[in-house]
Amino acid sequence: MGHSHDHNHAHHHHGDLKGRNLFISILLNIAITIAQVIGGILSGSLALLSDALHNFSDVLSLVVSYIANKLTKKKASFQKTFGYKRAEILAAFVNAATLIIVAVLLIIEAVERFQNPQKIASNLVIWLSFIAILGNGFSVLLLKKDAESNMNMKSAYLHLLTDMMASVAVLIGGLLMKYYQLYWVDSVLTFVIALYLIWMGYDLLKNSTKVLMLFTPDSIPIQKIVDEINTFEMIKNVHHVHVWQLNEEEIHLEAHIDFNADITLSQFDEILQQVEELVFRKYDINHVNIQPEYGKDDAKEVIVQD
Template sequence: MSTEHSHVAAGTGNERALLIALALTSCFLIAEVIGGFITGSLALISDAAHMFTDSAALAIALVAIKVGKRLANKKRTFGYYRFEILAAAVNAILLFAVAIYIIFEAYQRFKNPPEIQSMGMLAIAIAGLCINLISMRILSGGKDNSINMKGAYLEVWSDMLGSIGVIVGALVIGWTGWSWVDSVIAVAIGLWVLPRTWKLLSDSLNILLEGVPEGTDLTAIEQATLALPGVKSIHDLHVWAISSGKVSLTMHVISEENANVLLKAIQLMLIEKFEIHHTTIQLEQQACTQASEVHSFG
């Protein structure tokens, strides 16, 4: 028995924002790569590398939304909602790879610091910062409702910090001539991004492994269900997320009460207390044979 629930793909309203941000980022990426090699700045190349991952992340996020809109069928009964989680995981892996490369390259440059053209580095970094701020503003509306959009927003946010770091580095190099500052800024950008990238990757893996969604208290759900009149015990309680904001729950409930009345009470409680709308609840008068094979409550 199931509650009524929405089958609309998460994040479908974010396509236009992603498309605009992708166009802005991709256009500036070319200029920043060229500028990084001309000025000899690793920090600028680091920022350009993040711009590349920004573009890849935005493109993947856009594809994820389009694929996620495809209807469920007999082969994909949940549709393609989970594609956005795969996209978020890929984005996190890209960020890890870029951060490791930048740290390695910075180590090489510490041993032999190159000459840095600080004014060119400064001009390009300022332009990059403007692009980042515009993209962040465009993407901010959907970041709290979709892990896919959150990943794309995080990419642009981290690159914004990178642009600020490059600007500071360019000013310091221009005033002091300390070219090693460029490598320090590049490493700082990589280290700043890594913890946030790990959080994005762990959230994605938790969903892919059908773990309990963050912020969902399984014990509280158990206690709230057992507190309802007529509920003797429960077992086979599972809570997972198909995609961002699409939490599902299944459980078996032992009761001899009126099935329809109790079912409605459980469904209403799950919606009001835990905002879980997609539920499948099996009512039984005695525990089924599966109960001895899995974790049971009560």
């Protein structure tokens, strides 16, 4: 027996805006990538070609995020009873993993470039990296707000932010090589950016993995919740508890409750409503599914491995 205590309302307009911002960012990054490939070939700049590669990885990650954002709007069905609510978490996981891979490649590249500094032959590099900074900077601003509350958007945002920083490194490197012949700066900047990327990417990878693995969110103290529900009149025992996060909007609680008496359905409904109010108000749990029991012979531990 269970109730869904859904305090969420779909923000269709907001979702459309997210999709639109992602789409604009995709187009901008495709343009930047093409410009940098042409510029890199014409100027013979390895830095610019590697920056183009990062931009291309941005395009792929943005496409993944865009598809995930679209999928979440698809309706649930008999085969997909949750719909595609986890698509954005999956996208965040994929993008965080690629973020770390790109960072490792950046470090390898930075070390190689440090040993063999590349002479940049043209002002073209400076101008193109400046254009890339503007393009990525605009994309970063577009996604910043949603990145604070959505793992998928954060993964796209981090790809773009890193790319903007990499373009800044190319620009600074280009200017220092042009005026001061300091060829090592580019490598050092690239290395620092890559370390930052690993640090941010790991955090995102860890959080998205926790959701995909159905781990209980860090903010949910299961034992405390069980103790609070146990204080209710007529409740003898709360056991067989599962708490998991479906996506960034939904936290589910599932439990068996053993009652002191053989209560009626209407009495159970009243208690269920009180439980729902408690867990939503204090812990933001918005889906509750309770199995009522009376005198049933089963394991009474809080956590039962199914």
